[in-house]
Amino acid sequence: MAKEKITFEQIVNLDLPNLIIIATPIMIFLVALEWLFSYKDKKDYYDGKDTLTATFIGLVNAGMSAAIKVVTFGIILFFYNLVPWAIPHTWWSYILCLFWLDFWRYVAHRIAHENRFWWATHVTHHNSKKYNWSVSFRLSWTQHIKIVFFIPVVLAGFHPVVFFIVHQLAVLYQFWIHTEYIKKLPKPIEFFFVTPSHHRVHHATNEQYLDKNYGSTFIIWDRIFGTFMEEKEQPIYGLTKQVDSYNPITLNFHEWSDIVKDVRKSKSLKEAYAMMFTRPSLLEGVKNEYKEKEKVKV
Incomplete structure (x- = not known):
């Protein structure tokens, strides 16, 4: 049925x-x-x-x-x-x-x-x-x-x-x-x-x-x-790269704004893709990698 x-x-x-x-x-x-x-x-x-x-x-x-x-x-x-x-x-x-x-x-x-x-x-x-x-x-x-x-x-x-x-x-x-x-x-x-x-x-x-x-x-x-961790020492809250603002617009859209800026500065589709979808904790490393590649080209 x-x-x-x-x-x-x-x-x-x-x-x-x-x-x-x-x-x-x-x-x-x-x-x-x-x-x-x-x-x-x-x-x-x-x-x-x-x-x-x-x-x-x-x-x-x-x-x-x-x-x-x-x-x-x-x-x-x-x-x-x-x-x-x-x-x-x-x-x-x-x-x-x-x-x-x-x-x-x-x-x-x-x-x-x-x-x-x-x-x-x-x-x-x-x-x-x-x-x-x-x-x-x-x-x-x-x-x-x-x-x-x-x-x-x-x-x-x-x-x-x-x-x-x-x-x-x-x-x-x-x-x-x-x-x-x-x-x-x-x-x-x-x-x-x-x-x-x-x-x-x-x-x-x-x-x-x-x-x-x-x-x-x-x-x-x-x-x-495998992502479990027990609380042992006192946690420190916030972001690893803190956004010091109480503006709701900033707090909701600062990361979107940064993504747009990074994509605009990208020199290739591959780099643009990385700027959008890379793991946040690895982002700075990926950015530095692309900067080094640009220096080699020059």
């Missing part, structure tokens, strides 16, 4: 709740509470301008997500209807989807750190020298193109409703792990789930912590693929 296709009207008529928008006031309240406690405890966890900037970036991003909701629905529906199979819309499909989605979130996150083009869609999240709940709001305004990494989730046959709800829950999970107040949790939790300790490592610029702990909800992918 052929799978019954779902129409765009059917999904729209369901009027699915935007869990992130619903949770936003609660998250802002918790940020204020953490800020108050850090001030009371004389902890240097917050910077006023940094937090206001992060909140503004987050609110704009939430608005953009709502604005392009129709496009997102359209993309997901197209690929769901493309395949002849379907996973039954049952309670266990939500659990299965969470694991499959989380694997692709790991893949997307890892690529976003190891490829300059995709790093430009993610760097905004890392350009704070602080680590607190407000940092979870710092999501790039260009990150929405990363939906391409989640197409395999719907191609597996998960119902679009299952995908949308699980995806929102996965995004909300990221909020609580951005804090210094929660130290290491019991070993079974630390072994299986992403915790604040794991994610502090991910946000750190300490050499041994770079490009580690890409997991979103489950840390098992990092353990399997």
Whole structure:
């Protein structure tokens, strides 16, 4: 029996709740509470301008997500209807989807750190020298193109409703792990789930912590693929080449601007390609290599 296709009207008529928008006031309240406690405890966890900037970036991003909701629905529906199979819309499909989605979130996150083009869609999240709940709001305004990494989730046959709800829950999970107040949790939790300790490592610029702990909800992918690192020494947050600005436009587009400049200065298509897609941590070395080649030509 052929799978019954779902129409765009059917999904729209369901009027699915935007869990992130619903949770936003609660998250802002918790940020204020953490800020108050850090001030009371004389902890240097917050910077006023940094937090206001992060909140503004987050609110704009939430608005953009709502604005392009129709496009997102359209993309997901197209690929769901493309395949002849379907996973039954049952309670266990939500659990299965969470694991499959989380694997692709790991893949997307890892690529976003190891490829300059995709790093430009993610760097905004890392350009704070602080680590607190407000940092979870710092999501790039260009990150929405990363939906391409989640197409395999719907191609597996998960119902679009299952995908949308699980995806929102996965995004909300990221909020609580951005804090210094929660130290290491019991070993079974630390072994299986992403915790604040794991994610502090991910946000750190300490050499041994770079490009580690890409997991979103489950840390098992990092353990399997060799990118896991335990938190040992105090993390130092921010970027290896810091952007000292509170301007949301700068924080969202500085890497895109640098890519355009480097591509324009390129002397060949090969160099232009390297400037766009090289691993960020290797970029300076690649630039120097091309400079040396130019000197040899002269």
